[in-house]
Amino acid sequence: MNLAPTSRLRRKPLIALDADHKRIIWLLRTMGAVPRITIAHQLGMHNGALTRLARELLMLEVIEEQGQLSDGQRGRPSVPLALSGRGGYAAGATVHPGWLEIALVDFAGQVIARDATAFDSADPYDFVHAVDQRLRSLTSRTGLMRARFLGLGVAVPGPVVETGPARRHAVDWLHGWRDIDNDQFFEDYFGFPVWVENDATLAALAEYYDSGLIRDCASALLLYVGHGVGGGVIHRRDVMRGEFGNAGDIGRLFRMDAPRPSGIDLLATLRDAGAGIPSLFELESCLETHAGIINAWAERAGNQLGVAANTGVAWLDPGAVILSGSLPRQVLEVLGQHLQQPARWSSALDSLRLPQVHVSRLGGSAVSVGAALLPIHQLGADAIA
Template structure:
């Protein structure tokens, strides 16, 4: 059994609550934090002093706030609190991102990679980190760990063991966190790519401050999903919550990028990559429109089921498809839902299209060690 990772910065429950409140609000003075958390001023002062000493939060010194006294000086999460890495293997290349403690990407890097061996993956990650460190000097702060996004579901008994796609045969049913962590000498978290995409989407401005629970559908080469429930990544009993791909068997038409490429090729259009789709949106609109209408119909039941069971604040459509295509699908799903429930008086979640694109996966992977600092339950 793979050893679980501990939080990279051990905090008390009140410290975690205050830190999460600042992530929710963006910035807030001590008086506001005391009110929101139901604490007295002295308790908040002690907590903020300890978090300031750890460089996890910082003061925003505005002249007006300083003039009104220290309790009115806004506090915010500090990027200097640490940094983390996210990594994921693609067909023919490897993607890395480094984020600071606020979750802001510092460096985005891609490099050729075609090995099915996780040890080779670790070696390439180490080589790229050394080169990036020499160029950017990011290793001066506290390192929190590496999150690895894997295109595969967790196997019984250990969510670090995954059933993966054929091109990553060496990753199948092996203790990935131990293999990669031992090779790199660092704490490693392993998680499904669509699940970590949900984490990246949740930490975006305008989402974490507005919603406690979010359902994300990720349309990449395949189709997957992820859940944030009560501000934490919900993985389920066996680590496979959000495996919506099972609703769409691979031998049938699917709401996925691979399916769109196949549809375009069958129409006689020469296209090799999802990156080429945006340029075809106008010239081959009829084919793409037909595919889009079918995808909206396919995703309707998945969205409705998610609303019924999770009651999310929002549904986010994310993935490697062009933003305007995601926006069209999101608008179609939103319209269907509101038309179906026009006499239903409970609140319904908006369906939103994400502007992050495919980078949501690698950003989300990097957010796992950072999220573990404040999460109530540490991801394995």
């Protein structure tokens, strides 16, 4: 693929799909494998039209036929249709303090590959050069074809600022990103479609897919505990960005000069207790030696996150609350236990339905996986806009 700098290119689908194609794809993405008769009924299509559309999608290899189903009645068994991973793939990239992470995801939403490499620069040009090199290596190693590449998602830790939706107040260790036009910079360099989104929002998308919630509920809230603390909102099975692009920015709820439910705060707490760890990446070495300190922090942070979650539930009434982040799974589990306490969700009406509470299986990789899912997700989500 040509990853060299090029002229301005607008995002556009690399698979030619019309509105009805997208409706079928979205139905399969949210329901799983289903027979043609179910698709026709759900979408209000005549059998002849659906047969033609399905044939076209089969030729594009974005869907596939699965094993026959028998309903126990006489006649021809039904053949379910499902999304096919052969339809294409997308990449997602994000940067952490000390390393760069890339994920590749196929059209069916399955992770093909993950890659992490040392990286320590605040310069966005260094980032795109590094992504260029790693993408070349990954696609060569996995045997993926350039013609099937659907685009790149880039995760940026920082909110959209008032100067415009294309500029973000990136975190301090990515201060060089604050001066770029996110919509233009990456596409001008790469020459293919690029989507740029907040890291916690992309983690929400990844967790929504990975947990299977996309088939069970139409909305979800995500709490993301990394170096900082953030959140994401899924509404009507799509990413909710808000009026100014900052929906889910729960970090503003916690003062910077007070204890916060963030990874940096946990690191400071451990250092105050005598732990000599230089960064969060050595946190696992303290899980046993400082278990009491970590549990006490998790109880306090869990209470803080619980207030944020309960407020979001009161406003949005989501089907699920997801806890994710780059902290070790063991720490996330303890935080999750505090979130799941029945008293957390008590109200004057005991008969209210409450959201499911999930703890991430993806952990820190949720951001890069969500970034890779975004170009693929948008191909179908456009149908519900």
